[in-house]
Amino acid sequence: GAVVSQHPSRVICKSGTSVKIECRSLDFQATTMFWYRQFPKKSLMLMATSNEGSKATYEQGVEKDKFLINHASLTLSTLTVTSAHPEDSSFYICSARETPVNEQYFGPGTRLTVT
Amino acid sequence: QKEVEQDPGPLSVPEGAIVSLNCTYSNSAFQYFMWYRQYSRKGPELLMYTYSSGNKEDGRFTAQVDKSSKYISLFIRDSQPSDSATYLCAMEAGGYNKLIFGAGTRLAVHP
Numbered sequence: 001g002a003v004v005s006q007h008p009s010r011v012i013c014k015s016g017t018s019v020k021i022e023c024r025s026l027d028f029q030a031t032t033m034f035w036y037r038q039f040p041k042k043s044l045m046l047m048a049t050s051n052e053g054s055k056a057t058y059e060q061g062v063e064k065d066k067f068l069i070n071h072a073s074l075t076l077s078t079l080t081v082t083s084a085h086p087e088d089s090s091f092y093i094c095s096a097r098e099t100p101v102n103e104q105y106f107g108p109g110t111r112l113t114v115t
Numbered sequence: 116q117k118e119v120e121q122d123p124g125p126l127s128v129p130e131g132a133i134v135s136l137n138c139t140y141s142n143s144a145f146q147y148f149m150w151y152r153q154y155s156r157k158g159p160e161l162l163m164y165t166y167s168s169g170n171k172e173d174g175r176f177t178a179q180v181d182k183s184s185k186y187i188s189l190f191i192r193d194s195q196p197s198d199s200a201t202y203l204c205a206m207e208a209g210g211y212n213k214l215i216f217g218a219g220t221r222l223a224v225h226p
Contacts, residue, residue: 042222043218093158
Protein backbone atom coordinates (compact mmCIF):
# COMPACT_ATOMS: atom_id res chain seq x y z
CA GLY A 1 0.00 0.00 0.00
CA ALA A 2 0.89 3.66 -0.25
CA VAL A 3 3.31 4.99 2.36
CA VAL A 4 3.16 8.34 4.10
CA SER A 5 5.94 9.48 6.41
CA GLN A 6 6.07 12.19 9.03
CA HIS A 7 9.01 13.90 10.62
CA PRO A 8 9.73 14.28 13.44
CA SER A 9 7.89 11.48 15.24
CA ARG A 10 8.02 13.40 18.48
CA VAL A 11 9.15 16.85 19.48
CA ILE A 12 9.40 18.76 22.72
CA CYS A 13 9.64 22.52 22.53
CA LYS A 14 9.43 25.49 24.81
CA SER A 15 6.42 27.75 24.96
CA GLY A 16 6.64 30.57 22.43
CA THR A 17 8.77 28.73 19.89
CA SER A 18 7.67 27.42 16.49
CA VAL A 19 7.70 23.83 15.34
CA LYS A 20 7.59 22.46 11.80
CA ILE A 21 6.21 19.02 10.98
CA GLU A 22 6.78 17.44 7.57
CA CYS A 23 4.48 15.03 5.79
CA ARG A 24 5.68 13.12 2.73
CA SER A 25 4.03 10.68 0.37
CA LEU A 26 6.86 8.28 -0.42
CA ASP A 27 5.62 6.27 -3.37
CA PHE A 28 2.79 8.27 -4.88
CA GLN A 29 1.83 11.79 -5.76
CA ALA A 30 -0.71 13.50 -3.59
CA THR A 31 -2.44 16.62 -4.81
CA THR A 32 -4.34 16.76 -1.54
CA MET A 33 -3.03 16.27 1.98
CA PHE A 34 -4.89 16.63 5.24
CA TRP A 35 -3.78 17.59 8.72
CA TYR A 36 -5.50 16.16 11.77
CA ARG A 37 -5.16 16.57 15.48
CA GLN A 38 -5.97 13.80 17.94
CA PHE A 39 -6.38 13.99 21.69
CA PRO A 40 -5.93 10.89 23.87
CA LYS A 41 -8.65 8.30 23.33
CA LYS A 42 -10.47 10.60 20.93
CA SER A 43 -11.12 10.43 17.22
CA LEU A 44 -9.29 12.50 14.65
CA MET A 45 -10.17 16.15 14.26
CA LEU A 46 -9.56 17.58 10.80
CA MET A 47 -7.64 20.85 10.99
CA ALA A 48 -7.12 21.72 7.34
CA THR A 49 -7.04 20.46 3.77
CA SER A 50 -3.92 21.23 1.81
CA ASN A 51 -3.86 21.32 -1.98
CA GLU A 52 -0.60 21.44 -3.87
CA GLY A 53 0.16 24.93 -5.11
CA SER A 54 -2.74 26.67 -3.41
CA LYS A 55 -3.74 27.94 0.01
CA ALA A 56 -4.94 25.49 2.59
CA THR A 57 -8.58 25.33 3.60
CA TYR A 58 -8.99 25.46 7.37
CA GLU A 59 -11.81 23.95 9.38
CA GLN A 60 -13.95 26.20 11.53
CA GLY A 61 -12.23 27.16 14.74
CA VAL A 62 -8.68 26.43 13.52
CA GLU A 63 -6.45 29.51 13.52
CA LYS A 64 -4.74 29.73 10.15
CA ASP A 65 -2.14 32.18 11.44
CA LYS A 66 -1.16 29.77 14.17
CA PHE A 67 -1.11 26.60 12.12
CA LEU A 68 0.68 27.46 8.91
CA ILE A 69 0.39 24.90 6.14
CA ASN A 70 2.49 24.75 3.01
CA HIS A 71 2.05 22.21 0.22
CA ALA A 72 4.89 23.07 -2.11
CA SER A 73 5.10 19.83 -4.06
CA LEU A 74 3.07 16.73 -4.87
CA THR A 75 4.89 14.76 -2.19
CA LEU A 76 5.44 17.23 0.64
CA SER A 77 3.24 19.25 2.97
CA THR A 78 4.39 21.01 6.11
CA LEU A 79 2.54 22.16 9.22
CA THR A 80 4.18 24.87 11.32
CA VAL A 81 2.81 25.50 14.78
CA THR A 82 3.76 29.09 15.50
CA SER A 83 4.30 30.47 18.98
CA ALA A 84 3.39 27.14 20.50
CA HIS A 85 1.71 26.96 23.89
CA PRO A 86 1.10 24.01 26.22
CA GLU A 87 -2.49 23.70 24.98
CA ASP A 88 -1.08 22.94 21.51
CA SER A 89 0.42 19.73 22.88
CA SER A 90 -1.23 16.93 20.94
CA PHE A 91 -0.78 14.16 18.40
CA TYR A 92 -0.69 15.60 14.88
CA ILE A 93 -1.35 13.26 11.96
CA CYS A 94 -1.24 13.95 8.25
CA SER A 95 -2.84 11.98 5.46
CA ALA A 96 -2.47 12.01 1.71
CA ARG A 97 -4.95 11.18 -0.98
CA GLU A 98 -3.59 9.12 -3.83
CA THR A 99 -5.01 10.64 -6.98
CA PRO A 100 -7.01 9.85 -8.99
CA VAL A 101 -8.32 7.22 -6.56
CA ASN A 102 -10.10 8.20 -3.37
CA GLU A 103 -8.11 6.26 -0.80
CA GLN A 104 -6.51 8.28 1.93
CA TYR A 105 -3.36 7.07 3.69
CA PHE A 106 -2.12 8.32 7.04
CA GLY A 107 1.31 9.09 8.36
CA PRO A 108 2.54 7.66 11.67
CA GLY A 109 1.85 10.90 13.54
CA THR A 110 3.93 13.46 15.43
CA ARG A 111 3.62 13.87 19.16
CA LEU A 112 4.15 17.49 20.12
CA THR A 113 4.79 18.46 23.73
CA VAL A 114 5.06 22.14 24.59
CA THR A 115 6.60 22.88 27.97
CA GLN B 116 -27.03 14.12 16.01
CA LYS B 117 -23.55 13.27 14.75
CA GLU B 118 -23.16 12.43 11.08
CA VAL B 119 -21.44 9.15 11.98
CA GLU B 120 -22.19 7.16 15.12
CA GLN B 121 -19.84 4.49 16.43
CA ASP B 122 -19.88 2.79 19.81
CA PRO B 123 -16.53 3.57 21.48
CA GLY B 124 -16.53 0.32 23.44
CA PRO B 125 -14.29 -1.02 24.84
CA LEU B 126 -15.02 -4.39 23.33
CA SER B 127 -13.23 -7.37 24.86
CA VAL B 128 -13.28 -10.79 23.19
CA PRO B 129 -11.35 -14.05 23.53
CA GLU B 130 -8.84 -15.08 20.91
CA GLY B 131 -10.50 -16.83 17.98
CA ALA B 132 -13.83 -15.03 18.34
CA ILE B 133 -15.65 -13.34 15.49
CA VAL B 134 -15.73 -9.59 16.05
CA SER B 135 -18.45 -7.34 14.69
CA LEU B 136 -17.87 -3.59 14.55
CA ASN B 137 -20.53 -1.20 13.32
CA CYS B 138 -21.26 2.38 12.36
CA THR B 139 -24.44 4.17 11.44
CA TYR B 140 -24.69 7.41 9.54
CA SER B 141 -27.25 10.01 8.64
CA ASN B 142 -25.95 11.57 5.42
CA SER B 143 -27.36 9.68 2.43
CA ALA B 144 -24.77 11.36 0.19
CA PHE B 145 -21.97 9.19 1.58
CA GLN B 146 -20.71 6.83 -1.12
CA TYR B 147 -17.23 5.77 0.01
CA PHE B 148 -16.78 3.80 3.20
CA MET B 149 -13.56 2.95 4.96
CA TRP B 150 -12.31 1.12 8.01
CA TYR B 151 -9.05 2.11 9.63
CA ARG B 152 -7.12 0.36 12.39
CA GLN B 153 -5.12 2.48 14.80
CA TYR B 154 -2.65 1.13 17.30
CA SER B 155 -1.81 3.24 20.32
CA ARG B 156 0.33 6.27 19.42
CA LYS B 157 0.37 5.37 15.72
CA GLY B 158 -1.34 6.74 12.66
CA PRO B 159 -4.47 5.01 11.31
CA GLU B 160 -3.92 2.19 8.82
CA LEU B 161 -6.40 1.68 5.99
CA LEU B 162 -7.95 -1.79 6.30
CA MET B 163 -10.92 -1.79 3.97
CA TYR B 164 -12.27 0.58 1.33
CA THR B 165 -15.64 0.07 -0.30
CA TYR B 166 -17.77 2.02 -2.69
CA SER B 167 -21.56 2.03 -2.34
CA SER B 168 -23.42 -1.03 -1.01
CA GLY B 169 -22.19 -4.60 -0.82
CA ASN B 170 -19.57 -6.81 0.75
CA LYS B 171 -15.81 -6.88 0.46
CA GLU B 172 -13.54 -9.54 1.86
CA ASP B 173 -9.81 -9.41 2.52
CA GLY B 174 -8.33 -12.28 4.48
CA ARG B 175 -9.93 -12.38 7.92
CA PHE B 176 -11.70 -9.07 7.37
CA THR B 177 -15.10 -8.52 5.75
CA ALA B 178 -16.67 -5.12 5.24
CA GLN B 179 -20.38 -4.71 4.61
CA VAL B 180 -22.25 -1.63 3.52
CA ASP B 181 -26.04 -1.34 3.64
CA LYS B 182 -26.91 2.07 2.22
CA SER B 183 -30.64 1.51 2.60
CA SER B 184 -30.19 1.21 6.36
CA LYS B 185 -27.24 3.63 6.52
CA TYR B 186 -25.26 0.97 8.33
CA ILE B 187 -21.76 -0.38 7.81
CA SER B 188 -19.98 -3.27 9.48
CA LEU B 189 -16.53 -4.76 9.79
CA PHE B 190 -16.21 -8.41 10.71
CA ILE B 191 -12.96 -9.93 11.94
CA ARG B 192 -12.77 -13.72 11.87
CA ASP B 193 -10.45 -15.77 14.07
CA SER B 194 -9.46 -12.68 16.03
CA GLN B 195 -5.91 -12.48 17.34
CA PRO B 196 -4.32 -10.51 20.19
CA SER B 197 -2.53 -8.50 17.50
CA ASP B 198 -5.96 -7.24 16.37
CA SER B 199 -6.23 -5.30 19.64
CA ALA B 200 -6.49 -1.69 18.50
CA THR B 201 -8.97 1.09 17.89
CA TYR B 202 -11.06 0.67 14.75
CA LEU B 203 -12.35 3.81 13.06
CA CYS B 204 -15.01 3.91 10.42
CA ALA B 205 -14.86 6.78 7.94
CA MET B 206 -16.99 7.86 5.05
CA GLU B 207 -17.04 10.39 2.28
CA ALA B 208 -19.59 11.82 -0.10
CA GLY B 209 -17.23 11.72 -3.06
CA GLY B 210 -15.90 14.49 -5.22
CA TYR B 211 -12.79 14.48 -3.05
CA ASN B 212 -14.60 15.70 0.00
CA LYS B 213 -13.20 15.30 3.50
CA LEU B 214 -13.56 12.09 5.47
CA ILE B 215 -16.05 11.98 8.31
CA PHE B 216 -14.87 9.68 11.10
CA GLY B 217 -16.68 7.74 13.75
CA ALA B 218 -15.49 7.97 17.33
CA GLY B 219 -13.57 4.70 17.04
CA THR B 220 -14.16 1.39 18.84
CA ARG B 221 -11.45 0.08 21.15
CA LEU B 222 -11.05 -3.67 20.74
CA ALA B 223 -9.12 -5.95 23.06
CA VAL B 224 -8.54 -9.58 22.08
CA HIS B 225 -7.28 -11.59 25.02
CA PRO B 226 -5.42 -14.91 24.75
